[in-house]
Amino acid sequence: MLDTPKNRADLPPEIARRRTFAIISHPDAGKTTLTEKFLLFGGAIQMAGQVRAKGEARRTRSDFMAMEKDRGISVSASAMSFDFKEFRFNLVDTPGHSDFSEDTYRTLTAVDAAVMVIDGAKGVESQTQKLFEVCRMRDLPILTFCNKMDRESRDVFEIIDEIQENLAIDVTPASWPIGVGRDFIGCYDILRDRLELMDRADRNRVAESVEINGLDDPKLIELVPGELLEKLREDLEMARELLPPLDIAAMHEGSLTPIWFGSAINSFGVKELMDGIAQYGPQPQIQSAEPRQILPEEKKVSGFVFKVQANMDPKHRDRVAFVRIASGHFNRGMKLTHVRLKKPMAISNPVMFLASDRELAEEAWAGDIIGIPNHGQLRIGDTLTEGEAIRVTGIPSFAPELLQTARAGDPLKAKHLEKALMQFAEEGAAKVFKPAIGSGFVVGVVGQLQFEVLASRIELEYGLPVRFEASQFTSARWVSGDKQAVDKFTESNKQHIATDHDGDTVYLTRLQWDIDRVERDHPQVKLTATKEMM
Numbered sequence: 001m002l003d004t005p006k007n008r009a010d011l012p013p014e015i016a017r018r019r020t021f022a023i024i025s026h027p028d029a030g031k032t033t034l035t036e037k038f039l040l041f042g043g044a045i046q047m048a049g050q051v052r053a054k055g056e057a058r059r060t061r062s063d064f065m066a067m068e069k070d071r072g073i074s075v076s077a078s079a080m081s082f083d084f085k086e087f088r089f090n091l092v093d094t095p096g097h098s099d100f101s102e103d104t105y106r107t108l109t110a111v112d113a114a115v116m117v118i119d120g121a122k123g124v125e126s127q128t129q130k131l132f133e134v135c136r137m138r139d140l141p142i143l144t145f146c147n148k149m150d151r152e153s154r155d156v157f158e159i160i161d162e163i164q165e166n167l168a169i170d171v172t173p174a175s176w177p178i179g180v181g182r183d184f185i186g187c188y189d190i191l192r193d194r195l196e197l198m199d200r201a202d203r204n205r206v207a208e209s210v211e212i213n214g215l216d217d218p219k220l221i222e223l224v225p226g227e228l229l230e231k232l233r234e235d236l237e238m239a240r241e242l243l244p245p246l247d248i249a250a251m252h253e254g255s256l257t258p259i260w261f262g263s264a265i266n267s268f269g270v271k272e273l274m275d276g277i278a279q280y281g282p283q284p285q286i287q288s289a290e291p292r293q294i295l296p297e298e299k300k301v302s303g304f305v306f307k308v309q310a311n312m313d314p315k316h317r318d319r320v321a322f323v324r325i326a327s328g329h330f331n332r333g334m335k336l337t338h339v340r341l342k343k344p345m346a347i348s349n350p351v352m353f354l355a356s357d358r359e360l361a362e363e364a365w366a367g368d369i370i371g372i373p374n375h376g377q378l379r380i381g382d383t384l385t386e387g388e389a390i391r392v393t394g395i396p397s398f399a400p401e402l403l404q405t406a407r408a409g410d411p412l413k414a415k416h417l418e419k420a421l422m423q424f425a426e427e428g429a430a431k432v433f434k435p436a437i438g439s440g441f442v443v444g445v446v447g448q449l450q451f452e453v454l455a456s457r458i459e460l461e462y463g464l465p466v467r468f469e470a471s472q473f474t475s476a477r478w479v480s481g482d483k484q485a486v487d488k489f490t491e492s493n494k495q496h497i498a499t500d501h502d503g504d505t506v507y508l509t510r511l512q513w514d515i516d517r518v519e520r521d522h523p524q525v526k527l528t529a530t531k532e533m534m
């Protein structure tokens, strides 16, 4: 193992072998197909197609899922674990649609690296760019997979250039494609001096891999047609002059990304990418927290909730809190302290999301993701420890960009609606504000589609018809500052004041002008667009 600040030779082997990452991409670039091949090579499924088939079966169960299918988006994120060689991979799924950026952001707080998938014909697309910016905010190391090389694609230098230009990151080729489109025959593995040849006849077969001895190896002449070989040699010489070599430290800082070329649907290039993730890491990282950071190798277990999913099974009213283990070795049945509630919690039935299905998690190590079924005690941002009062930091809650008023179809059901909305607020699916004056609830989201998702979930999971109406407000700001000043401010602005699901005070407004005015007239009151969740 390479010893760098992010990959330390002194980590306990069980932790050192873990790789926790997410895949980011623009819809249609091939994330699902790549995930499927990861699972296939990880031995978690026997046949490609199972992931989707399973998804379809689940989707037909509800309208909500049908909507997800129609829109071609993945609304719910989950985590899957599988083994690859001596490594344990934890793949955390990010919702793909731009309307779910907040959820995605939180998901990315639970991983140590991201795989960026781009379509070789389309290059860097809008959603890739957005997700990349989020990774950059956290300096996440990024490994790039340029997919669909079996089809007509752009020139390799052009693709690399576009990534460097648009994303302001250095790119180093880990492999180099030989031929394009119909003439694509495989890749030269630059890092290991091998030739990988694609088998077009069998999509699930792993490519033939031939060890070679540099670009002058006579074996190459046998295996690669003359013109393609000449082009490969030229390209690689140019690449060597123009592009930086692989520098692991730079990759770990997020300033350089290695790029692999392949075709997920043909299972081509996927193993090399997996080898890259295994070899270059990074391992489970140090977690920022208050009053001190958490090291993965600490003996005591700690973890934090980055996602809550309610009603995964509509028959049960349970919720699953997804917890990233930040340190230690967790065993089923352990008693952990819920730091926010200052209460012990016996974790008796945690689940791990092995690709085959949910399974009881007998043990987990720093880097793993476990699901803890609970009745609402665990919220996004909560920390669990073996007693110490530490709080994981850096999981933000954004001010919603769109506000609407929610009303129960049946006015007598307003209380039920409140309960349903509060559950979704805790799940992080929306912000819910209860105005100090008047009826109804102001619901805030970051993308229009979320209103439709919410309405259909409330109807499906709670049997409540709900109406979303235009709200008189357009933005929300959390209020903080000197207590007396805050009281005076809320008293004189009652018609703008509401509380969120934590009971924190929020200022609702229509105009930036209002916000500026508050800042001028009430200098001791602070209005913020994000609040850190806890």
Ligand code: GDP
Binding pocket: 025, 026, 027, 028, 029, 030, 031, 032, 033, 034, 147, 148, 149, 150, 151, 262, 263, 264, 265, 266
């Ligand atoms: P996602 O939206 O990013 O999850 O993309 P999918 O994995 O669903 O793939 C989108 C489409 O591209 C599907 O029709 C796939 O069959 C197709 N696809 C995925 N990988 C490849 C590839 O390597 N080559 C080609 N030609 N098509 C691919």
